[in-house]
Amino acid sequence: MARVTRFPDDLVERMPGGDAITLIVLDGVGGLPHPATGLTELESARTPNLDAMAVESSLGMQVPIAPGITPGSGPAHLALFGYDPARYLIGRGVLAALGVGIRLREGDVAARLNLATLDGRGRVTDRRAGRPGNAEGRRLVRRLREGVTAPPGVDLHFQHVMEHRAVMVLRGDGLGAEVSDTDPQRTGVPPRPPGAPDGDAASARTAEAAGRILEQAAEVLAGEPVANGVLARGFAEYRAPPGFARRYGLKAVAVARYPMYRGVARLVGMEAAGIPDSDGEAVELMRAAAGHADFRFFHYKATDSRGEDGDFEGKVGAIEAMDHLLPGLDDGGVVIVTGDHSTPATMAAHSWHAVPLLIRSRRARPTGRRLTENACRRGDLGTIAARHIMSLALAHAGRLAKFGS
């Protein structure tokens, strides 16, 4: 038995070797019954491949954060990756920066920027500047990069994300991230100056530096016809949690079409395998990763998008489309299928409801025939916290030693 590190909660050692693990996250897959049929989205979908997997799996329900807590995508994924989301609070700015591939250092402060439209008296008229295309967005961010000078002692970096979205990273000694948003979250009022109302001295210095930077940015863009302003929000400091390699002894690869999910994967030390343009390409990247990674994370977004649209049938269709992809993702090792949270189409929003969970392995204790809320509620795993899924996955993969003698 190789002593590597102890996991979790310092209880057990890991075993060398073991099966590979594939984690398939159907974003927002948990649902509520349709008023007309009494069936949830998962119950309404035709999913022959998931059904075949379910009969060989341990089933259960998982609570992303805690009862009644509706998670954002960042903490929900951290929990799926086995980290206590209440301990590792990761701000939006950091996730955005990691998502576009910026290599953050401990202590860096990042914020999300929106290119915005202001009127002649400096009031916000469009928080997204008419959603510029990517080429236009990149041009505007290039202007910021060329025209804005960092305050003394601060290294500054702007990077375009997508459409009107960009990210700003401040690097320097003694920065803090208790900095308030400049985005007023509505139109008809001017951007707010960044402040540190409850913050420490480091955050106050950072707010002052950010204020100087954003003033210059406004000056640089003032003559633009549409995107003549910048709004900042989600100031966050980068503190890396222990990565997958050290914590679990796993070489981990992430395949996600959206930057944010690549960001949260990079945060825990996963390698992001390319930027897939289609689900088919994403599956190909997963198959390629199987050769050199023993943990593969696959993120599927459409279930959440249709749920947020309030499009019940669309979400059912997204589940069925995912079912077609499933055989291409199954390499015979341990497979986990779950969501990061529920996004019931009847609510058109993320929710706190528990999420169906399936762990397929040769060490499973099968109890049901489908990955649905009703079948999983009766499953062998019971209702568990999402952050315990990784220990179960490692156990099912034969990767954990015994606790005590």
Next chain:
Amino acid sequence: MARVTRFPDDLVERMPGGDAITLIVLDGVGGLPHPATGLTELESARTPNLDAMAVESSLGMQVPIAPGITPGSGPAHLALFGYDPARYLIGRGVLAALGVGIRLREGDVAARLNLATLDGRGRVTDRRAGRPGNAEGRRLVRRLREGVTAPPGVDLHFQHVMEHRAVMVLRGDGLGAEVSDTDPQRTGVPPRPPGAPDGDAASARTAEAAGRILEQAAEVLAGEPVANGVLARGFAEYRAPPGFARRYGLKAVAVARYPMYRGVARLVGMEAAGIPDSDGEAVELMRAAAGHADFRFFHYKATDSRGEDGDFEGKVGAIEAMDHLLPGLDDGGVVIVTGDHSTPATMAAHSWHAVPLLIRSRRARPTGRRLTENACRRGDLGTIAARHIMSLALAHAGRLAKFGS
């Protein structure tokens, strides 16, 4: 209402009086389905007495330590006894010493010893010295006792356990137990010197003392034809958790045929009622204990042994044999039947899978007809942590007061 102590987590007071509690542990009883029948060991067994008890019981599933964590017997039993197994980490040496009845004091350091065979160049050729009989084992340990002198400031005690197994206890001021095993866990290499690689100064001193003791032991046994060496492992310091009498107000008796289980029972202040040679004798000891103890722990080993052998039918038979003993153990009070963990015959090893749990009392909320994984999964108790079983048992016995007014 008598204020005695508060339990659990300082929430409620205990009530005077109440029913007696019998805890029957079928070691490793949880299982996985047989590939040919789809039935687990419990589902395959004919258990008329357990079935009759189940219809009068609250049923549930219990997780020994945490999701995905496979327990050894020590922490699994501590959890059944209501102690957080992550807080009370009890090493193998301490359990072995308590198992053979050594009265440890706080701060004592104990280690398990194996009598072993070394070749002419000091390399281990048999880690168990051909499994000597008990008389031979006792003779060899007597030689150690007579021939080895403790280093200054240390009281030393050797005791035989069973066959090739012995235990060594060091007593003195400022001892530590972060001492590495000398047992190399394989043949063809010499024993390792004891060290304290990550340890404190106290452990380093203890490692040095242990090294001098083991060198003398090797000298004493050098001329023996077979058992000419000693291997040490599982160095552990004794820190007593609060006992059953203080924590629960219970006078507790343990009946177990194997020393280790008597050891973990003594650790929490139970009296070990003799050393039964057969299951029939064990049942007689339980019946005798009923007169003077209000908590009776009965340990049944065969289920685990057959599970570890990978002998599905043998484990089924062990369950059926236990079922015959059950009426002799039931005195009409609260009866708990469960396992310390699962040992699926299909895995031939301990596992992390949840364990069926039955609490029979006149305050039960019955839901099913059998003590099986499937019936208990649907039971009233849900899926709980093993360390909550004791509060449920005390409640069912009418021994806990109300929390708040």
